[in-house]
Amino acid sequence: MVAMGGGPETPQRSTGDGEGSRDLLLAVLPWPESEPQHTIAKIKEDFPNLDVHYVQDYLNKADRGKTNVPEELYKRAKYLATLSWLPPTPDVVPDLKFIQFFSAGSNHVANHPIYTDSKIPLTTASGIHGPQIAEWVIMMDLVHSHKYIDLYEDQKKKEWSQPRGFGVRDAVGKTVGVLGYGSIGRQVARVAKAMGSNVIAFTASPRRTPESKKDNGFIVPGTGDPDGSIPSAWYSGLDKESLHEFLKQRVDLLVLSVPLTKETTHFIAADEFAILEESNPHGTFIANISRGGIINQPDLIKALETKQIRGAALDVTDPEPLPKDDPLWDAPNVLITPHISGSSVAYADRAFQVLHENLRRDRDGVPLCNLIDRKRGY
Template structure:
């Protein structure tokens, strides 16, 4: 444990009017020090405490420490319930979603604001999406296999598909989808956006969350058309638009579980017989995985790139591993050396907003689940 901010290692409640920011997320020495120093310079009444996971990977936070906390930054660790943290003003998660704690008493039985790190993943995940799409379209897997065999066969890399004039359909037009749109537009692609609720006005299409400078689609100007709805009829209308690249970037909820299944793969095939390329960077259960395997085997879609599966880790005997035209990575598309810095900047912004009486960014709607 590293104590920052001076004073006792565990200042006791009632002995000080200073506030406490508690970090329980794994971090490397130096990766957030600059941002934390900026926070402490701006909030002079704030102590900061770091609690690192033990060698077993579990986080053990002393009760006397978390009971005094005013702000908590975490990936997964939470106090037992809200009564144990009477002074907690918000919880800043370092993950894009909070479905992993949806059954915890803090989620179900409290009104403590839960804030996600939505917005920090856009650049790196968009690059992963485009990388996989280009690997598929330019037949790089086959070319790499030739390299390993020291074969020179130019015909393998001919008749590739490039991007201008193609259509990317982004199912879930949040921060990740918006950065995919920015890169796709630069490649000459047409962008279609799909959201849970209608976005009929310019104001409703704005991104009010955290945005990495120079990225995304802050004013929602990239899509040529917007679609919306949580019913299958609305989804099918979107999928009928001859989509070449379909990017799944929706949160996992009861409604979006198996959002893509047999009927949806049939719609994609009918609208684009050449084969839609499906990319999932949301959560594995958003796709009905056995039906995905069937769609790939029957060539109803052109291929799939999956950074998430159902379940995770994907068992070695799962048929998905050996399904043709699928690329699988172990849930790493959101990784970047800049992650901790960006996520702590979200925390910094929310501290400012709470102080200034403004609306917090990325606050989770418990009823919606995101």
């Protein structure tokens, strides 16, 4: 477990004067430098031999990564902090020690030569998204279960209709199934457990020992499930038989928080919706905060139309942006947001704290936090 904060640091001391004796941290990011300035100042204090050069990338997602970064900067860089921008090829960054991505996943750069043809260590900002995304998940479930949309429509029409709000099932005793028990899933579990729900977890590989259930990644203090004690049961596997055993547990809220890989593409499709319908007469509500491709979207629309599931909250779709003529917009009992569940005013600062931790680890010769396994894809 890696938490924010901590005790005093042993600074890296300068070994000489002039640019040649100083390392360069190049940050190419879409946030104004003022947002993470507090943590950047701490990095400079702990690493006085480190120059930090900040280049603001485009804020618009469609243009991210297109920023013109001077070649002399990335050729000299020892560390790179980025969301989307990358140097063209590995050979132009001969001194790069690691790249810190400010995203939870890396599928957006999986075809880049630096990913496919280099051994430059790549790390993610996994761990910083839990608080805000968990709030989004719980908010969407409550909006749906408490029939808030209908009640708000009545408010706009100045109608006082109490029956519209009847029939609410509160969270106590519900089963929340977290498909992908990483930092986000663990914070969803923490909040759900506090509301009286039962939590079950699904992971790619088995977690049979207390040590294997621990979260060894970056954790925002006071959040998550560091020791993995919240789930009442654990399930695992990337095969459909294992997934189906998990889905048969009468899941009321199914949270999708797995990375998009070859194995997880269309992981939830017609067969899975049928199992959810059969196992839970109350209906399952699905919240997808991972990637749109995890769900077979036409099958999802059919499941909503035929009431195989109670509803769905989607912060991600396939494709993105969702075209205006896509039938998903008009599917019943669906709530759609434009991939913003991870947004927070604390996002950039928290991501720089992950970078700060990895700079310490690189200095101390210990394994990096949130290191991407290129073979697994995350």
